[in-house]
Amino acid sequence: MVWRIWPGWRLSVLFLMVVWILGAGVLVHPLEGMAQKAERVAAASSGGAPAADALARIVEGAKREGVVDATLQASLTPRGVAAVQEAIRKKYGFDLRINYSPTTNYPAIQVQALTEHKAGTPPSFDLMTGGESHILELAEAGAIERVEWGSLLTPGTPPEIVAFGGSGLVVNTSFVGLLYNSKAVRPEEVPGSLKDLANPKWRGKVLIPPYTSTWMTQLLSMGRQPSLALVEAILKNGAAVTTWPTAINRFTMGEYPLVALITETFAHQVKSRGLAVGFRPLDAAYVSQHIVAVRTNARHPNAAKLLAAFLAGPDSLKIWQEVASNPNFYYPAKSSFDLGPEWQRIRPWLWTQERLRYKSTPEVQAWEEEIGRLLTRK
Structure with missing residues (x-):
């Protein structure tokens, strides 16, 4: 038998070898890369070296900075801040001074942050x-x-507290x-729906808030016209519009037996005073989330991240609950806190990114306005 050797056989063999090698690389390297990535994630989530190193760097950076400027919920109070400072000292071995500015006005803080960012001025708060x-x-x-929060969170911190792709951490919530x-x-006999508040039985007995964002959690599923008609009917039934702190004062003095669309924090506060009260869900069991976030170009970024992770972690739970309710x-x-049997097995309603983006459309903004x-009678 005579073998015929073609002139380009060497090139053909080389070509096939290159294809095989590249193909093997395509099959092997991604798997290897995925394995390495999985190892890094596992290490970060289980307290491995990468996680420990990242946390150590933040702790050392915060120690050098020594101070953090923070605007936090007024409910935390200076007493709560002092408790946080002491807990951080015991946990990390250094004193972190927290310059605390209490806030009850999130929109104002948002406007300030956006104005500073657009102007390129240093943030007032870290x-x-x-x-x-x-x-x-x-x-x-x-x-x-x-922020890549995973490696900075204290063991036992639920991953769900990371908000909007690392934009912040949920430090507390309120139904x-x-x-x-x-x-x-x-x-x-207690009303179980907003529609019940328009019943003549409750004429002049209900306090409602002026906060449109809170109202929209209940009204989005109804549609524009039905929701406008409902709010108008509630108002015509004698409901009084007032802020939550004022509503609680009038409620505790016995002026009104019902306060609609109020957070559970106030319910816990009045219960702690020994008042006979109940708290039940309405149409949607909205959970409001209070989120801490690190400002871009913060002057004390490490201290800000360490404080945020601590405030969202299990070590601060007792402080939030005992001091701030x-x-x-x-x-x-x-x-x-025990909300009672009415809240068992409910499905919480949250402001997701999709819902917030829908809320920001011109049509829904006009609806909210x-x-x-109606609420301000303008």
Whole structure:
């Protein structure tokens, strides 16, 4: 038998070998890369070297900075801040001075942060607090830093507290529902829906808030016209519009037996005073989330990250609950507050990115403004 050797056989063999090698590389290297990535993730999530190194760098940086300027919830109070400082000293072995500015006005803090960011001026605060919409809007504007929080969180911190792709951490939460005087209203008669508040039975007995964002959590699923008609009917039934702190004062003095769309924090506060009260969900069991976020170009970025991770972690739960009456939905087994059987097995309603983006469309903004005009009677 005679073998015929073609002139280009050497090139053909070389070509096939190159193809085989490249093909093997395509098959092997991604798997190897995925394995390495999996190892890094596992190490970070299980307290491995990468996680420990990242946390150590933040701790050392915070120690050098020595101070953090933070605007935090007014409910934390100076006493709570002092407790946080002492807990950080015991945990990390150094004193971190927290320059605490209490806030009850998230929109104002958001405007300040956005104005400073656009002007390129140093942030007034290293760490700020806001609601869901405030933090997401600032993140999309670049005014707050997206952080890889995984390696910085204390063991036992639920991963769900990381908000909007690392834009912040949820430090506490609060269900919104209906607060009622259980001596004046029997539990079986308590309204279970906003529509019930338009019933003549409750004429002049209900306090409602002016906060349109809170109203929209209940009204989005209804549609524009039905929701406007409902708000108008509630107002015509004698409901009084007032802020939450004022509502609580009038409620505790016995002026009104019902406060609609108020957070559970106030319910816990009045319960702690020995008042006979109940708290139940309405149409949507909205969970408001209070989120801390690190400002872009913060002057004390390491201290801000360390404080944020601590405030969202299990070590600060007792401080939030005892000092501020602030629970955290993401720590269900560790809450010292009992909402009662009405809240068992409910499906919480959250402001997701998709819902917030829908809320920011011109059509929904106009709808929300109409709600606001009804509530303020303008």
